[in-house]
Amino acid sequence: MKLVFATNNLNKLKEVQEMLPNSIELLSLKDINCNEEVDETEVTLEGNAKLKADYITKNYGYNCFADDTGLEVAALDGKPGVYSARFAGAPRSAERNMQKLLNELIDEPNRNAQFRTAICLNLNEKQFLFEGICTGTILTEKQGEKGFGYDPIFKPTNYNESFATMSSSEKNKISHRGLAVQKLVNFLKNY
Numbered sequence: 490m491k492l493v494f495a496t497n498n499l500n501k502l503k504e505v506q507e508m509l510p511n512s513i514e515l516l517s518l519k520d521i522n523c524n525e526e527v528d529e530t531e532v533t534l535e536g537n538a539k540l541k542a543d544y545i546t547k548n549y550g551y552n553c554f555a556d557d558t559g560l561e562v563a564a565l566d567g568k569p570g571v572y573s574a575r576f577a578g579a580p581r582s583a584e585r586n587m588q589k590l591l592n593e594l595i596d597e598p599n600r601n602a603q604f605r606t607a608i609c610l611n612l613n614e615k616q617f618l619f620e621g622i623c624t625g626t627i628l629t630e631k632q633g634e635k636g637f638g639y640d641p642i643f644k645p646t647n648y649n650e651s652f653a654t655m656s657s658s659e660k661n662k663i664s665h666r667g668l669a670v671q672k673l674v675n676f677l678k679n680y
Contacts, residue, residue: 490514490677492612493521493553495541500637501556501666508661508670513677521549534559534571535618538609546611554610554673558666560639562627563601564594573639583638590627591642600627604643604665608673617676621669636660 493516494505506515518524527544529537534557541555559570569576569590577585594600601624608619624646631641633653640652645663652660661667 491516491552493518493545493549493551495527495545495553495555497526498637504657504661504666505670507657508667508674510674510678516551518545521545521551523549529557529571532571534605534607535609535620537571538607538618539616542609542611542616552610552612554608556606556608556666556669558604558606560590560643561603561605562590562594564597564599587631587639587642590639591629594627600629601625602627602643604639606665606669608669610673610676612680619669619672619676621665621667621672623663623665623668 490512491514494502495518496502497518502515502517509515523545527541529540531537531540537557538555541557542553545551545553545555557571559573561567561570569586573586575581577589603622603624606621610617610619625644625648628642628644628651631653632644632651633641635655635657636653642651644651652664661670
C-alpha cells in the first residue's frame with residue numbers, strides 16, 4: 490500500500506517511517522512533487538491535520554495522512570498549543586520558541602505540560618482520526634542534542650531525561666507522535 494505523509498519535516502518523516510511495517514510504502518510530499526506549503530489556518534490540531542490531508546487527496550489523488558502537534562503547557566492555559574511551531578513568530582525557529590517558553594515560565598512552579606498529536610488519515614474516500622498524548626514537564630534548561638522542536642526542554646512523565654537525550658526508537662515508544670502513529674499502524678494492519 491502506498492501512503493503519502495503530508496509533511497515537509499524530514500525529522501517527522503524519519504520517525505514515522507521507522508514505525509511503519511514494510512507493507513506500507515511511505516511517500517513524502519517531495520516524492521509526489523508537491524512543493525506547496527499548506528497553510529495551517531485552523532484553530533485545532535485536528536482541523537489542521539484534516540486540512541493538510543484533504544489538500545493532498547483533493548489535489549494529488551493519493552491516500553494520505555497528515556498530523557499536527559502542539560505542546561500544551563498547563564500554566565499557560567494550554568499554550569502554545571496549535572501555535573507551537575510559530576510560538577516566537579516568523580520565521581519559525583525551534584531555538585526561539587524554546588527560549589520564549591522558558592522565559593514565560595521563569596518563576597512558574599507549575600511546569601506540567603503535554604504534547605498532543607492529531608493524525609487525519611484519508612483512505613479510500615473515508616476519513617479517520619487518531620490521537621496521541623504524552624504528559625511531562627518543562628525543564629528549566631535544555632538537555633540533550635537529539636530530537637527536534639521542544640524536545641530538549643520536555644521531560645516525559647516517569648523519565649529522568651528529556652526527549653532530546655533519547656534514541657528515536659526509545660522516544661517513539663512513548664511520544665505523542667509515536668502513540669498516534671501506533672494507533673494508525675494498528676488500524677492499517679486490520680483494514
